[in-house]
Amino acid sequence: MLVALQGDQHITAWVAQKGPVFHCPNCKTQVILRKGALVAHNFAHKPPVTCSWASGETQAHLKAKLLLHDAFVAQGLSCSVEAEVLSGDGDRRADVLVWRPPGQLRIALEVQHTPLNFEQIDRRTRAYMSAGVPVVWLGLIKPEVLAGAEPLAGGLKITRYSVRPWEKWAHAYGMGELWFIDPVGGQFWRGVLHKHMIEVPSSSWYSSGGEEQSAGGYTRSSKRWRNLHVEGPYPPSAIGLKTFTRNTFSSRDFTVPGGRAAGFMVRAPKP
Ligand SMILES: [Zn+2]
Structure with a gap:
């Protein structure tokens, strides 16, 4: 977790200094500030951990959030990490929320x-869409x-590439x-997902009536695998944000809602 409460103020782990007491903005229990030389500074719950905000967070995820934050701040945009977005269908906590002040579209x-x-x-x-905040889904x-x-x-x-269901959906x-x-x-x-073709070898045999079958x-x-083509790498300075309007799409397995969506784009030629 990169953000905690110090009193009633939100504070980020890279700004916070050891000393005061910090609390989780979700479950309100006390959290520990960890400032290591090799890790992304973060707040950790004390065991036993029951808070949903503490589950499954890895250093890779923390670093990715910091990378996104720093990339868009460097481009002059406003950014906050682990930002709560109010929506009609329950609150969402965005890993990173980006906007261009004052009061313009948030992504x-x-x-x-x-x-x-x-x-x-x-x-x-859909929860993000109903809050008027288009979302970009990103993988690690x-x-x-x-x-x-x-x-x-x-x-x-x-x-x-063993494609995960959410990746098929987000693609x-x-x-x-x-x-x-x-x-x-x-x-x-x-990344672009392509079909991965599997060869089904031919075989032939004789049935009990003596006829040749094959x-x-x-x-x-393949259902399980894809060939993932990745273009890049792009440095943080080359990544831009775009919004677009998409139609509802349905496949046999899932539906993607129509409306205002967001994505990344390349804003500068690859160096
Ligand atoms: Zn908590």
């Missing part, structure tokens, strides 16, 4: 690091995944793209 950035099913990501996206990519990829013009190709929501953050390298990649000998697209 939520969500770095997804836990599994979400189609229904959950759909519901969260590990250095070892990048290291194992094949070079491709302008980027890399990751074959047999459709993003009109055929999904951006990834490499929190270790501090860079961004524009099967296979064709290719089909």
Whole structure:
């Protein structure tokens, strides 16, 4: 967690100094400020942890939030991390909220690091839409995944990528793209999912009546795997925000709501 309460004021872990008592803005229990040399400064709950805001947060997720915050602040935009957004369908807490003052459109950035099913990501996206805050869904990519990829013009190709349901959903929501953050390298990649074809080998045999039977000998697209092409890497200074209006889209597995959506774009040529 990057933000805690000091009294009734929100304070970020990179500004906070040890000494005062800090509380979680959600469950109101006391949290500990951790300022390590090698880790992203953060607030931690004391065990036993029951607060939903404390679950499953990793250093990669914390670093990604800081990277986004710093990238957009450097571009002159207003940013707050772990910002609560009021909506009709329950409150959402955006990883990063970006806006250009005063009072202009706010855009939520969500770095997804836990599994979400189609229904959950759909519901969260609609909650943001109903609050008038379009959301950008972003993935995390590990250095070892990048290291194992094949070079491709302008980027890399990751074959047999085990695509998660939320990634399929966010790729459709993003009109055929999904951006990834490499929190270790501090860079961004524009991802496009392609079908991964599987060869079904042909085989033949004789039935009990002596007739020759055969099967296979064709290719089909894998349900589990995709080939992920990533374009980049882009430094934080090259990433811009865009909004667009999209139509409702339905596939056999899920529906993506129509309305005002947001995404990343490349704002400067790759250096
Ligand atoms: Zn809490």
